[in-house]
Amino acid sequence: MTSRTRPVRRARELSGAVTLSHGSGGKATHALVETVFLEAFHNPALAALNDGAVLKVAGKDLAFTTDSFVVSPIFFPGGCLGDLAVNGTVNDLAACGAQPLALSAGFVIEEGFPLTELARVVQAMASAARYVGVSVVTGDTKVVEHGKGDGCYVNTSGIGLVDRRATGLSAAAACPGDQDIVSGYIGDHGTAVLLARGELGISAEIASDTAPLNGLVAALLDCVGPKVHALRDATRGGVATVLNEVALASGAAVVLAEDALPVRSEVFGVCEMLGIDPLYVACEGRMVAVVDGDCTDDALRVMRAHPMGRNSAVIGEVRREPVGLVLENTGFGGSRVVDMLVGDPLPRIC
Numbered sequence: 001m002t003s004r005t006r007p008v009r010r011a012r013e014l015s016g017a018v019t020l021s022h023g024s025g026g027k028a029t030h031a032l033v034e035t036v037f038l039e040a041f042h043n044p045a046l047a048a049l050n051d052g053a054v055l056k057v058a059g060k061d062l063a064f065t066t067d068s069f070v071v072s073p074i075f076f077p078g079g080c081l082g083d084l085a086v087n088g089t090v091n092d093l094a095a096c097g098a099q100p101l102a103l104s105a106g107f108v109i110e111e112g113f114p115l116t117e118l119a120r121v122v123q124a125m126a127s128a129a130r131y132v133g134v135s136v137v138t139g140d141t142k143v144v145e146h147g148k149g150d151g152c153y154v155n156t157s158g159i160g161l162v163d164r165r166a167t168g169l170s171a172a173a174a175c176p177g178d179q180d181i182v183s184g185y186i187g188d189h190g191t192a193v194l195l196a197r198g199e200l201g202i203s204a205e206i207a208s209d210t211a212p213l214n215g216l217v218a219a220l221l222d223c224v225g226p227k228v229h230a231l232r233d234a235t236r237g238g239v240a241t242v243l244n245e246v247a248l249a250s251g252a253a254v255v256l257a258e259d260a261l262p263v264r265s266e267v268f269g270v271c272e273m274l275g276i277d278p279l280y281v282a283c284e285g286r287m288v289a290v291v292d293g294d295c296t297d298d299a300l301r302v303m304r305a306h307p308m309g310r311n312s313a314v315i316g317e318v319r320r321e322p323v324g325l326v327l328e329n330t331g332f333g334g335s336r337v338v339d340m341l342v343g344d345p346l347p348r349i350c
Contacts, residue, residue: 018032019344020344020347021342021343021344023236023344023347024236024237024341024343024344024347025235025236025237025241025282025341026236026237026241026280026340026341026342026343026344027339027340027341027342028342028343028344029236029237030340033049048170048172049171049245049249050095050096050169050170050171051065051091051092051093051095051096051231051232051233052064052065052092052093052095052096052098052158052160053065054096054098054162060161060162061098061161061162061164061167062098062101062159062160062161062162063093063096063097063098063158063159063160063161063162064157064158064159065089065092065093065096065157065158066089066155066156066157066158067085067088067089067092067155067156067157068153068154068155069081069084069085069088069153069154069155069156069350070150070153070348070350071084071193071348071349071350072150072151072193072197072348073193073196073197074117074121074151074152075117075120075196076192076193076196076208077192077195077196077206077207077208078188078189078192078207078208078209078210079124079207079208079210079284080120080121080124081121081124081152081154082120082121082122082123082124082125082126082128082154083124083125083127083128083210084208084210084284084350085105085125085154085155085156086103086125086128086129086132086136086156086212087128087210087211087212087284087285088156088210088233088235088284088350089103089156089157089158090103090132090134090158090212090213090214091212091213091214091233091235091284091285091287092158092233093158093159093160093214094160094212094213094214094216094217094231094233094287095169095217095231095232095233095287096160096162096166096169096231097162097163097165097166097167097169097217097221097228097231098160098161098162098163098166098214099160099161099163099214099218100132100134100158100159100160100214101134101158101159101160101161102134102135102136102137102158102159103129103134103135103136103137103156103157103158104136104137104138104139104140104155104156104157104158105125105136105138105139105140105154105155105156106139106140106141106142106154106155106156107139107140107141107142107152107153107154107155108142108143108144108149108152108153108154108155109141109142109143109144109149109151109152110143110144110145110146110147110148110149110150110151110152111143111144111145111146111148111149112146113149113151113152117151117152118152121152121154125154128212131212132212132214134158160214163218163221165221165225165226166221166226166228167226168226168229169228169229169230169231170229170230170249171230171232171245171246171248171249171250171290172249172250173229173230173250173290174229174230174246174247174249174250174252174254174290174318175229175250175252175292175318176252176318176319176320177292177293177317177318178229178290178291178292178293178317178318179290179291179292179293179296179299179314179316179317179318180243180246180254180256180288180289180290180314180315180316180317180318181288181289181290181291181296181299181300181303181312181313181314181315182234182239182261182262182286182287182288182289182312182313182315183213183216183285183286183287183288183289183303183308183309183311183312184209184262184285184286184308184309184310184311184312185209185262185263185264185267185286185311186234186238186239186261186262186263186267186278186279186281186283186286187238187263187264187267187271187278187279187281187282187283188206188207188208188209188264188267188283188285189208189209189210189281189282189283189284189285189349189350190238190281190282190283190346190349191204191206191266191267191270191271191281192206192207192208193208193346193348193349194270194346194349195270200274202270202273204266204269204270205266206264206266206267206270208284208285209283209284209285209286210284210285211284211285211308212285212308213233213285213286213287213308215306215308216287216303216306216308216309217231217287219302219303219305219306220289220299220302220303222302223295223298223299223301223302224291224292224295224298224299224302227291227292227294227295227299228289228290228291228292228299229290229291229292230246230288230289230290231287231288231289231290232245232246232287232288232290233286233287233288234282234283234286234287234288235282235283235284235350236282236349236350237280237282237340237341238278238279238280238281238282238283238341239261239279239283239286239288239315240277240279240280240326240338240339240340240341241280241340241341242288243256243288243316243326243338244326244338244339244340245340246288246290246318247323247324247325247326248324250318251323251324252318252319252320252323252324253318253319253320253321253322253323253324253325253326253327254316254317254318254319254325254326254327255316255317255319255326255327255328255329255335256315256316256326256327256328256329256338257315257316257328257329258328258329258330258331259331260313260314260315260316261278261279261313261315262311262313262315263278267281274345276345276346279328279338280341280345281346282346282349282350284350285308289303290318293317296314300312300313300314325337326338326339
């Protein structure tokens with residue numbers, strides 16, 4: 001079996017144009033980040049390529065993150081653009097081991113967008129923020145001409161205080177012997193949004209999993225503390241892309257067990273009909289935790305005791321080889337390489 005390492009970043013002449021694949025969170029996104037953004041903005045905090053940056057301010061570790069949300073449709077089973085924006089930013093902070101202190105909200109609104117729908121989005125944001133216990137303290141509004149904005153887009157940024165036990169959380173910190181835990185069923189959000197578009201003629205009772213995970217992370221850190229080596233919010237590109245990032249950053253391998261993956265039968269059925277692997281479907285309320293193998297039972301117990309982690313499951317482990325690859329042991333007794341997402345089968349999911 002061959003191994004894989006992150007390619008050396010180098011400047012090169014750019015050609016072509018941006019495609020939907022560049023927003024998928026997979027290979028095209030990583031190539032865009034490496035060749036355009038890191039080339040221009042390179043610094044140690046950004047180079048870590050975590051869900052947020054951790055900055056030392058007045059002797060404290062503060063996490064800072066930003067995200068833009070362009071989901072279509074704006075309203076879908078289980079949530080909408082508004083609570084998705086708040087939860088997504090809170091979860092990026094949680095993946096840094098931080099509790100949120102404050103959020104910002106920026107709106108790009110298309111001329112003609114109904115004020116009643118805008119109010120629904122804003123009220124959903126306010127409700128989600130109240131649930132977490134964080135305030136939206138600043139923001140901005142821009143309006144673009146009709147036909148130039150597709151309704152409404154939202155950007156949210158957040159700052160949070162990093163738990164002292166979470167210092168050093170990084171995909172690069174994963175070690176052979178670590179166990180990979182996902183906090184619940186995978187693929188719910190992406191499948192719910194896809195069906196809400198009404199383009200496929202498929203009906204299923206599937207709701208988005210959008211939810212804040214800062215409380216779950218706090219409970220996990222309370223239990224096993226620094227034995228949590230990495231946390232990742234499994235959004236664009238799904239669990240498969242998150243674990244590929246872990247393998248590449250750590251220089252190790254991740255081996256999954258197919259029969260351990262928590263997938264609802266409804267999600268599995270829809271994905272099977274469409275030829276999509278649930279491992280690549282976005283979640284918006286699922287955290288992947290990479291923990292020391294010695295504390296797996298304790299980590300799983302505390303996660304399952306939390307409302308946001310009742311269906312947590314150990315899905316794999318970190319091994320020494322093959323370097324930089326994710327493998328899945330299948331139910332047929334074989335194994336396959338689970339590569340980073342190529343293309344974008346489900347655009348505009350978040």
